[in-house]
Amino acid sequence: MAKAHHDRLPTHFLYSDEMGNFDFGPDHPFKPERATKTFDLCTRYGVLNYPWMKVVAPEAIDETLLTLYHEPAYVALLKEATRGHVSVEMLERGLGTADTPILKGIYEWSLKAAGGTYRAVQDILAGRVQTAFNLLGGFHHARRGAAEGFCYINDVVIALKASFQKAPDLRIAFVDFDAHHGNGVQEAFYDDPRLLFLSVHETGKTLYPWSGNETETGSGPGEGYTVNIPLEPGSDDEVYAFVLDEAVFPVLKAFRPDFMVVEIGADTLISDPLTHLKLTNNGYQKAVRGIMPICRKILALGGGGYDLYRTARCWTLAWAILNHVEPEDEFAGLVGGMMFGPEMEVGSLFDRPYLTKGEGKEKAFEEAQRVVAFIRERVLPVHARP
Ligand SMILES: [Zn+2]
Numbered sequence: 001m002a003k004a005h006h007d008r009l010p011t012h013f014l015y016s017d018e019m020g021n022f023d024f025g026p027d028h029p030f031k032p033e034r035a036t037k038t039f040d041l042c043t044r045y046g047v048l049n050y051p052w053m054k055v056v057a058p059e060a061i062d063e064t065l066l067t068l069y070h071e072p073a074y075v076a077l078l079k080e081a082t083r084g085h086v087s088v089e090m091l092e093r094g095l096g097t098a099d100t101p102i103l104k105g106i107y108e109w110s111l112k113a114a115g116g117t118y119r120a121v122q123d124i125l126a127g128r129v130q131t132a133f134n135l136l137g138g139f140h141h142a143r144r145g146a147a148e149g150f151c152y153i154n155d156v157v158i159a160l161k162a163s164f165q166k167a168p169d170l171r172i173a174f175v176d177f178d179a180h181h182g183n184g185v186q187e188a189f190y191d192d193p194r195l196l197f198l199s200v201h202e203t204g205k206t207l208y209p210w211s212g213n214e215t216e217t218g219s220g221p222g223e224g225y226t227v228n229i230p231l232e233p234g235s236d237d238e239v240y241a242f243v244l245d246e247a248v249f250p251v252l253k254a255f256r257p258d259f260m261v262v263e264i265g266a267d268t269l270i271s272d273p274l275t276h277l278k279l280t281n282n283g284y285q286k287a288v289r290g291i292m293p294i295c296r297k298i299l300a301l302g303g304g305g306y307d308l309y310r311t312a313r314c315w316t317l318a319w320a321i322l323n324h325v326e327p328e329d330e331f332a333g334l335v336g337g338m339m340f341g342p343e344m345e346v347g348s349l350f351d352r353p354y355l356t357k358g359e360g361k362e363k364a365f366e367e368a369q370r371v372v373a374f375i376r377e378r379v380l381p382v383h384a385r386p
Contacts (some may be wrong), residue, residue, distance in 0.1 A: 007050040009130035011323055012123065014116040015039050016057035019136050022109045025101065029274060030150040037136040037312035038319075045327035047348065049318045058116030059135065060108065061158065065118065068161040069154055069188060070143040078152060082107030093146040100147035107152070114155035120299050121159040125167065125259060125370060131298045131322050135315060138263040138301030140182035141209060144222045149180065149209060156261060156301065157188040163259075164194055171240045173198060173257035173295070175248070177287050178265025178303035179275040181212030181228065193223040196255045196383075200240075200287075202268075202277050203230035205369075214371045217340055217379060224382030227251055227375060232367045233276030234360040237283030237353070239368045240268075244290055253292045254383035260295045264288060265303025266314035270354065274306050280351035281314050288321045298322060313349050 020036035039055075042048045048055065066075050074093055081095045081102045096102045113136050120132035140156055141149030160172060174189075176182040176199035189195040197218075204210040218226035229243050252260075264287075270278040291298070300322060305311030320327045327349055356364070 010052050010054055011317065012054055012056045012120060012129050012132035013042070013048060014056050014058050014120060014132060014134040014137070018059060019109070019112060022105070024103060024150075028101065028150075030304075031306075031308055032136055034305060034308045034311045034315075035302065037308055038135055038148045038315040041312045041316045041349075042213070042319055045316060045320070045329055047325055047327050049321065049325065050325060053323065056116075056119075058112045059119065060111040060138070061115035061118045063111070063160055064092060065162060066114075068165075069144060069157040070142075074145040078107050078110075078147070094143075094253070097148075099150055100152060109259065112151040113139065113159055114153050117299070117301060118162060119250065120362050121163050121261070124172070124297050124299055125163055129237045129298070130296065133300040133302075133315075133319055133322060135302040138178065138265065138303035140176060140178065140185045140263060140303065141180070142184050143187065145290065149175055150304075154184045154188070156182075156185050156263070159242065160189070160195060160253045160261065168194070170194065171258045172196070173252055173255055173260045174263070175252065175260060175291060176201070176263040176303075177268065177284075178263050179267040179272065179277055180207060180265070180304060181209055181230075183373035185208040186212070186216070186226055186228075189222065190218055190226060191220040193218075193221045193225045196225050196227070196252070196257065198227040198229075198248065198251060200229040200231065200243060202235075202275050203232055205230075206233050214368075214374050221343050225380050227379050229371055229375065230235070231277060232360075232364040234278055234356050235364040235368065236356045236361065237280055237286070238355055239361075239364050240279055240283040241286055243368050243372055244287055246372045247380075248287075249290050249294070251375065251380055251383060252291065254380060258293045259297045259299075261299045261301065262288075262291060263301045263303040264318050265313070266305030266307075266311040267303075269307060269310050269314070271303075271307040271310050272305070274304070278354070280293065280354050281310070281317060281349075282351055282353060284314050285321065288318045292321065317349055321344055
């Protein structure tokens with residue numbers, strides 16, 4: 001294989017202004033604009049300037065691929081909804097609720113989000129691209145026949161089903177660091193041992209989608225290939241580091257994936273308005289850094305993140321880590337304070353360390369220890385076999 005002078009395969013940053021400009025409405029927490037903020041921040045910090053990097057505009061997925069997962073009747077209703085039509089049937093399938101409203105153009109926008117993920121999976125598996133980041137990808141809550149949790153089309157399931165069709169023997173890991181349990185992806189592969197589904201999330205006792213208990217471990221041939229690590233509200237970087245080191249990384253290493261899709265939602269942060277975890281971007285970075293040595297082929301997906309400014313910082317850091325480059329603020333002191341966020345953190349992408357204390361922290365740690373013990377006893381041995 002011919003190698004470029006920089007000796008690296010290309011990496012793709014999947015983004016377009018058109019994707020970032022789509023609006024879910026003023027009262028909806030999902031803001032595609034955070035992708036635009038990330039693009040701006042990456043530009044400002046010089047992490048999109050390297051010769052192997054390419055900004056790629058996501059293109060619509062071939063509609064016939066949707067039914068690799070979704071029910072045709074649901075797709076038909078979604079196509080009606082995107083034109084602004086409303087019916088009772090739609091509501092039964094989540095279309096027209098507060099979380100998944102009927103929006104003009106939502107079908108076309110979702111096709112592009114799914115197309116970005118699909119194309120990136122194909123490019124990476126074919127060896128054309130080393131790693132990619134689809135900022136507006138990772139709609140892990142979309143169900144076979146219903147929209148939910150801000151998700152209409154499950155880009156993850158469709159792209160993975162398509163790759164298993166082409167290469168049935170692939171070992172793929174889907175690692176979900178978003179604060180919400182990846183219920184749609186789990187459901188689609190619950191009995192399938194080709195995909196290791198691993199999700200670290202706030203416990204379903206306190207957060208939508210109310211699932212993702214550690215006892216959900218897969219069924220039939222898929223037993224042990226679904227791994228759930230629920231965290232208590234108030235879990236901080238220390239608790240997070242513990243579950244990463246003791247459960248997440250060991251299970252992934254034992255599974256030995258050929259390819260990893262990693263959902264790097266930034267809604268685990270303490271400032272996130274929708275969740276109750278208390279991470280800083282130090283804990284977030286540890287997750288992204290830790291998966292890098294496990295498998296070289298990685299597709300990152302943006303997922304959630306509802307504090308726009310801090311989500312953009314997380315995603316910028318993640319892109320730098322995926323590319324082994326260091327962010328440098330060329331304009332610090334010039335435009336610094338004018339562009340983003342709170343004054344105290346201007347000039348740095350990195351959060352100050354912060355740990356929680358007291359009873360809540362103790363409970364979070366005890367729960368994490370209990371869950372990790374369960375995973376090490378019940379799930380890890382499935383993969384540690386010779
Ligand atoms: Zn989320």
